[in-house]
Amino acid sequence: MKRLLFIPKSISFKLYLLLVILLIISFSGIMYFNISSYTKHLNESVINSAIQASDLIKRSTRYSMLKNDRENLAQIIITVAKENGVEGIRIYNKPGGIAFSDNPNEIGNQVDKNAEQCYVCHGKEPAPVSLSPKNRIRILTSQEGYRILGLINPIENEPDCFNADCHAHSPKDKLLGLLDVKMSLKSVDEETQKTRKKMILFSSIMILITALLFAGFIIRLIHIPIRKLTKGTKEVANLNLNYKIDFKSSDEIGELAKSFNKMTEELKAANEANQQWAATLEKRIQEKSEELKKAQAHMILVEKIASLGKLSAVVAHEINNPLSGILTYASLCLKMAQNHSLSQEEKNSLLKYLTIIKDETKRCGEIVKNLLVFAKKDFGKWSEESLHKIIRNSIQLVKHNIVMKELELIEEYADGNDIIFCDPIGIQHIFVALFINAIEATSKGGKLKVKTELINGGNDFRIMVSDTGCGIPEDIIPHIFEPFFSTKESSGLGLAVVYSIIEQHEGKIEVESKLNEGTTFFIQLPRRPLRNKKELEITQNLPSA
Structure with a gap:
């Protein structure tokens, strides 16, 4: 499988790589969406539970507050703070002092208005009378590193409060204090982390299984057929027209293999026809070549005869002129020589005629010499x-x-x-x-x-x-x-x-x-x-x- 798949130049590897990348992107997106949705839902559930717990504590201490039973109220706060997941409980009075707390050492301390639990209300003046659930919540980090959910619950001045026997509050006061509850998110974070790891592991396994299925699918339906087609084209390129692709399928690649086998059969038939025609053509070329050689030999012979005739005419004309002069002047010289007594004038004429005969004879010699030179090859x-x-x-x-x-x-x-x-x-x-x-x-x-x-x-x-x-x-x-x-x-x-x-x-x-x-x-x-x-x-x- 490694030898088949991990070939960077093959189309099968490129297709497999593309599918794996898309698979990873798809599973990563789904996993991110699921984890985000799960975390958001879990946080919302924790916040709702915290709000319910804060309201429950507020209602549990209401009676003690009306009776101004401080001892019972303190005991309730200490008892509730010991519950699993509760990091601390405080009640602030209107001036900002800690009236009650699960930590006795904090009681009586004055809190700065810029502190994290006070800044929500006192970040702007005048402070708002009521807060939305979103503004009542804050996320803190403990010294050990885990998260803490802080929830502020305002204590309103109800008619039962300013009509009580103690008359401790005026009817004009809107708020009497704040209930500050801190709850640990350690278990929630651990559960979220476990869930994230499980989803990542599950997604990785699914990606691996799906990638292997893709690999098998690509090898069987794409890579092996393409390799067979490639081998077939190489065999045909090497003039092996007897090669057949052994692949049967009803898809496009199967149709291509059938067309390829049909093409090789037609090429083989055409090649055999060409060979037969070439053999016949070679024989006909030989016959025509023999005929052309005979015709060429005949034409050369005719041309030689014509050239010889032309040359003979030219040579006859060129030599005939000086020979005619030689004959004429030789006859004159002969007549003059027969006369035994020659005058000086006749002797001069005789010398003149003999000179002409010499020159014309020399001219004939030059003509013949040039003909010989022209005919020589070297x-x-x-x-x-x-x-x-x-x-x-x-x-x-x-x-x-x-x-x-x-x-x-x-x-x-x-x-x-x-x-x-x-x-x-x-x-x-x-x-x-x-x-x-x-x-x-x-x-x-x-x-x-x-x-x-x-x-x-x-x-x-x-x-x-x-x-x-x-x-x-x-x-x-x-x-x-x-x-x-x-x-x-x-x-x-x-x-x-x-x-x-x-x-x-x-x-x-x-x-x-x-x-x-x-x-x-x-x-x-x-x-x-x-x-x-x-x-x-x-x-x-x-x-x-």
Whole structure:
């Protein structure tokens, strides 16, 4: 029971705690009301009894007072004072002196008007003639600590008094004195305390019994069903759809358990249907994947054939032009060579024609060379190299062209580690191509600038190659990286090769240009491409021969 109930987070414990608190509050309120009512009723009974006793003493001494029999009156007071529960009896005369008392030593003493038994009447002047029962009563505390009930009973001047033979009092006097009776409340207090203890003990027992009944009720009807429901939800969460909650009841929790079991059955059926559908779907996906692979292979083949046709047409066109020139001028040279006597003018023409043949042949060679470069995937072996060293080597290759055009070369290199894992020959080809384009586009006395910086926390390099040349028209920029596209007399493969190399290095290239202001190429290269990094790791992990 302790293990089940005393779990602060459980709803059963919270409900039990709430019921116990309400139970304690209810029983405490009832007990307080009962004790207060009992005490009030007992006090009222004691006060009524005291008033009756005071009236009885007053009537018992009336005859002795009329006869002015002081000895008999004193004896009556002493006899009554000896009764159980009587603490003392006094009779005060009108001036405030003690005329009679159960204690002979007090007789004749004058009482101060501010004393507790006198202040009731003499607290205000003139003193009232009559007192209410409430004002006649006072509660005192004895030296032993128990309570004492004091009761003042006025002695009125009746006709029998002022018509008596003694003529001791005038008819004008309203009061002749006071009868002061003190009664012990010790037994009453003891009885009240015993009753209070019994009621507290009885209430505590009832609270304990009721709390235990509540505990059993909550455990059986709430805690155990909720634990079973909780366990069921955990089993279903763990995909145990065969689990059933073993709980039968006609209340709401029983209905919830039935709904839960029905839900698990439906989930199980749905799961089985999904598994069957998934198995069928997997088979259909495989079939469709095979069909897509075949269609893709067919499309690739068609695209290759189309690309090959386009490439053949472009190559045929590009090579046919210089070959036609070569054929024409070779024929002219042949005719001129057949003439054994050549004039100086003819010799000069022959040299001119042969030069054209050489240039056109060289042009054919460049076309074929660029085609080979464009078709290559790698230029050399991948390794870790200094990026700035590759850039400086590229500048040295075109240094003569820069000097010839009197261009101002500006180099700004980033500080820090500039090691990059790359194909050094391919990277150098990129910069040489960009430098040559910049030199050709820049007028004499212009500027050529190369700048590097580290980005993305030092994982990538950003290289900028800019010039102050003529710029590129805005409508041409989207096509500059397309194969065979050129605005000059060239094969149009230079920037296409640059784009291909950067793509192989998992980098990016962008261009910004303004007419008559210049062009800037932005290149972003990773320090270590992921694809080639994996290939290097695989190569390093291979066992040596």
